[in-house]
Amino acid sequence: MNYDRQQLLSEIVQPSQTKIVLLVMDGIGDLPRDGKTPLQAARTPNLDKLATESDLGQTIPVLPGITPGSGPGHLALFGYDPVKYQIGRGILEALGSNVPVGEKDVVARANFATVKDGIIVDRRAGRPTTEESSKVVEKLSRSIKEIDGVQITFYPGKEHRFVVKLTGEGLDDKLTDADPQKEGKPILFAEPLSEQAKKTSQVVNELMKRIGQVLSDETKMNFALIRGFSKYPRLPQFPQVYKMRACAIATYPMYKGIAKLVGMDVVETGSTIQDEVNTLKELWEKYDFFYFHVKKTDSYGEDGDFDSKVHVIEDVDKVLPQIMGLKPDVLVVTGDHSTPAILKSHSWHAVPFMIWSLYTRKGLNKSFDEFECARGSIGTIYAVDAMSLMLAHALRLEKFGA
Amino acid sequence: MNYDRQQLLSEIVQPSQTKIVLLVMDGIGDLPRDGKTPLQAARTPNLDKLATESDLGQTIPVLPGITPGSGPGHLALFGYDPVKYQIGRGILEALGSNVPVGEKDVVARANFATVKDGIIVDRRAGRPTTEESSKVVEKLSRSIKEIDGVQITFYPGKEHRFVVKLTGEGLDDKLTDADPQKEGKPILFAEPLSEQAKKTSQVVNELMKRIGQVLSDETKMNFALIRGFSKYPRLPQFPQVYKMRACAIATYPMYKGIAKLVGMDVVETGSTIQDEVNTLKELWEKYDFFYFHVKKTDSYGEDGDFDSKVHVIEDVDKVLPQIMGLKPDVLVVTGDHSTPAILKSHSWHAVPFMIWSLYTRKGLNKSFDEFECARGSIGTIYAVDAMSLMLAHALRLEKFGA
Numbered sequence: 001m002n003y004d005r006q007q008l009l010s011e012i013v014q015p016s017q018t019k020i021v022l023l024v025m026d027g028i029g030d031l032p033r034d035g036k037t038p039l040q041a042a043r044t045p046n047l048d049k050l051a052t053e054s055d056l057g058q059t060i061p062v063l064p065g066i067t068p069g070s071g072p073g074h075l076a077l078f079g080y081d082p083v084k085y086q087i088g089r090g091i092l093e094a095l096g097s098n099v100p101v102g103e104k105d106v107v108a109r110a111n112f113a114t115v116k117d118g119i120i121v122d123r124r125a126g127r128p129t130t131e132e133s134s135k136v137v138e139k140l141s142r143s144i145k146e147i148d149g150v151q152i153t154f155y156p157g158k159e160h161r162f163v164v165k166l167t168g169e170g171l172d173d174k175l176t177d178a179d180p181q182k183e184g185k186p187i188l189f190a191e192p193l194s195e196q197a198k199k200t201s202q203v204v205n206e207l208m209k210r211i212g213q214v215l216s217d218e219t220k221m222n223f224a225l226i227r228g229f230s231k232y233p234r235l236p237q238f239p240q241v242y243k244m245r246a247c248a249i250a251t252y253p254m255y256k257g258i259a260k261l262v263g264m265d266v267v268e269t270g271s272t273i274q275d276e277v278n279t280l281k282e283l284w285e286k287y288d289f290f291y292f293h294v295k296k297t298d299s300y301g302e303d304g305d306f307d308s309k310v311h312v313i314e315d316v317d318k319v320l321p322q323i324m325g326l327k328p329d330v331l332v333v334t335g336d337h338s339t340p341a342i343l344k345s346h347s348w349h350a351v352p353f354m355i356w357s358l359y360t361r362k363g364l365n366k367s368f369d370e371f372e373c374a375r376g377s378i379g380t381i382y383a384v385d386a387m388s389l390m391l392a393h394a395l396r397l398e399k400f401g402a
Numbered sequence: 403m404n405y406d407r408q409q410l411l412s413e414i415v416q417p418s419q420t421k422i423v424l425l426v427m428d429g430i431g432d433l434p435r436d437g438k439t440p441l442q443a444a445r446t447p448n449l450d451k452l453a454t455e456s457d458l459g460q461t462i463p464v465l466p467g468i469t470p471g472s473g474p475g476h477l478a479l480f481g482y483d484p485v486k487y488q489i490g491r492g493i494l495e496a497l498g499s500n501v502p503v504g505e506k507d508v509v510a511r512a513n514f515a516t517v518k519d520g521i522i523v524d525r526r527a528g529r530p531t532t533e534e535s536s537k538v539v540e541k542l543s544r545s546i547k548e549i550d551g552v553q554i555t556f557y558p559g560k561e562h563r564f565v566v567k568l569t570g571e572g573l574d575d576k577l578t579d580a581d582p583q584k585e586g587k588p589i590l591f592a593e594p595l596s597e598q599a600k601k602t603s604q605v606v607n608e609l610m611k612r613i614g615q616v617l618s619d620e621t622k623m624n625f626a627l628i629r630g631f632s633k634y635p636r637l638p639q640f641p642q643v644y645k646m647r648a649c650a651i652a653t654y655p656m657y658k659g660i661a662k663l664v665g666m667d668v669v670e671t672g673s674t675i676q677d678e679v680n681t682l683k684e685l686w687e688k689y690d691f692f693y694f695h696v697k698k699t700d701s702y703g704e705d706g707d708f709d710s711k712v713h714v715i716e717d718v719d720k721v722l723p724q725i726m727g728l729k730p731d732v733l734v735v736t737g738d739h740s741t742p743a744i745l746k747s748h749s750w751h752a753v754p755f756m757i758w759s760l761y762t763r764k765g766l767n768k769s770f771d772e773f774e775c776a777r778g779s780i781g782t783i784y785a786v787d788a789m790s791l792m793l794a795h796a797l798r799l800e801k802f803g804a
Contacts, residue, residue: 031764065787065789065792066790066794067799068801072802083410343761347761348791379781380782
């Protein structure tokens with residue numbers, strides 16, 4: 001439908017005392033192995049009991065058949081049209097790594113790579129440790145500070161990754177990746193996609209040559225691939241749009257970045273699910289909306305490790321009573337997309353969705369899995385509509401029309 | 403959602419070696435007689451086995467409640483927004499009958515009719531044989547060649563139908579049908595819907611008078627009703643948009659016409675389903691995408707012949723192992739709309755949809771019919787999204803966003 005759904009919501013949302021927890025098991029949707037998906041194979045007494053008291057359904061992250069990245073997957077769950085708001089990977093990585101990004105800056109994601117005779121032989125430079133690569137990032141910082149009046153800043157990242165920031169006048173992010181994406185291919189320079197991006201592409205390409213010179217004595221990390229050029233996107237801010245104090249409890253940079261972009265408070269937490277639950281408890285009085293992110297379901301899906309994915313689901317099941325013990329008004333359990341172990345990647349398959357509140361049409365379902373969700377009381381909806389369901393169940397939406 | 407879905411797809415589609423078969427049983431959706439729809443009443447062991455290994459769902463051809471013609475029904479399945487791309491029946495009939503249509507031409511579909519004292523008494527002129535009507539078309543061709551500088555060409559069609567083509571400068575297709583659509587009504591002339599169509603309407607109306615004069619000595623075929631005025635519509639071309647070599651295996655002009663319009667190769671085939679399967683086998687290496695059309699399910703639906711529709715379904719079931727024997731990567735079995743025998747016409751009811759690949763959430767369904775599809779793992783989707791599901795299952799789509 002041709003509406004701005006978020007605009008419509010913002011006009012009928014009202015403040016309230018109710019609390020909402022959005023529990024995202026990243027990449028939770030899967031395909032059956034020997035007739036059972038990980039959600040079916042896992043022992044999940046708490047999730048299944050919750051299913052008997054909830055409304056179930058399945059979400060389409062973007063459109064049927066479209067496999068979303070983590071950005072679009074999450075933006076949709078937060079009620080942002082993922083096609084209208086397309087966010088570069090550079091900015092997500094930068095924000096998640098606490099890189100300050102100004103209005104005129106262009107940031108990009110970079111990889112150390114190994115190049116031989118102009119050919120990229122290893123896109124990840126033998127996967128250096130974070131410590132090793134940080135030293136090389138420092139070396140770049142010392143050697144390259146400015147190109148054509150544009151200030152260059154480097155920020156270390158995990159393993160082979162780092163962030164490049166360009167600061168100056170007249171920069172634009174409409175340029176192609178300086179990364180052929182495949183090994184065995186020659187070095188690729190950035191090309192402008194608009195007249196305004198011409199200067200930026202020249203700076204980027206000069207930067208690549210300079211990086212090559214500075215790193216010429218390195219054996220493995222002797223070049224850099226740069227991609228995902230992005231300026232700071234102006235998104236409607238979650239707390240204002242929905243009139244809720246919102247925080248993100250997440251452990252990975254990418255997800256912190258998305259949350260920051262929409263204006264949530266990104267809070268400190270530990271690396272385990274129990275750490276995240278502890279953080280939730282500590283902050284319970286301070287916020288109305290809690291985005292609670294579990295990463296490992298996706299990681300194991302990407303690894304093709306079906307059994308470990310099952311275990312993470314069971315770990316989430318174990319902490320569920322602690323979350324329910326906080327007496328949220330609304331709890332949603334869902335994913336941002338599917339990551340079937342058999343595909344070892346994100347996929348297009350619909351995503352299980354469960355919403356608990358006092359006001360559900362409970363009683364149709366007996367457990368929480370892909371098939372029960374496909375036949376749940378909510379039906380198949382777009383992920384971008386999840387937010388209005390949460391607000392509705394939290395009694396935070398006024399009636400539409402007289 | 404307010405996107406050009408096809409545009410979005412075209413940006414993330416990538417070439418691949420995978421093969422897709424889209425098997426369209428025209429008008430397959432139906433309503434129950436004695437508690438069973440034709441799909442349920444038919445003995446379909448092969449379709450049912452496939453259902454256990456597939457994702458099932460149902461499609462909405464245009465919008466809920468909207469009954470589509472064959473044009474919109476098929477365009478949607480091919481991923482073309484059927485409201486954005488509205489195609490005149492004239493052009494479909496012309497293309498399917500191998501009438502060459504130039505950029506400035508206007509074509510229309512015509513019926514021989516019987517008129518008495520200015521009143522239409524038979525809209526199909528007693529359903530002449532194709533041979534009988536062809537002779538009368540020849541007579542028209544000899545007698546009427548030009549009106550006001552516009553060249554007139556007639557092409558014979560099946561039974562009472564033929565095609566009229568106008569060739570000249572300044573022609574436009576925005577005019578009303580010169581056909582009251584009902585018997586017992588007076589002759590109706592075309593009216594321009596825009597200033598630009600004024601000249602065309604004058605030519606058409608003069609043409610009708612001339613046809614009446616030329617045929618005045620005919621007893622039945624003594625007049626013509628002309629409708630569906632259309633110029634050649636410029637549609638995005640399927641092989642370019644989806645990066646696939648595509649062919650259409652269809653036996654009726656209408657469907658060949660639609661396929662030609664979107665740029666598929668329309669290949670020669672025989673008139674039976676087995677003929678079509680043989681063509682599929684012969685061309686297997688030559689194409690990536692096969693649109694395979696079965697007409698008779700719709701024809702018998704239109705005739706109200708429930709039992710014959712059941713038999714056609716059983717015939718399709720029998721050839722299914724031959725199609726699967728070719729080892730397609732993706733097989734879709736669906737329809738372009740429903741044609742319930744009880745209605746004897748197209749209808750608005752959702753259409754059964756089944757997609758088979760190695761990457762389905764198999765196991766939820768036991769058979770292929772309207773009810774199983776309504777409770778399948780895909781849910782209810784728009785037909786225009788079928789194409790992205792096919793491409794996804796064929797691993798031909800890149801991830802959307804970071």
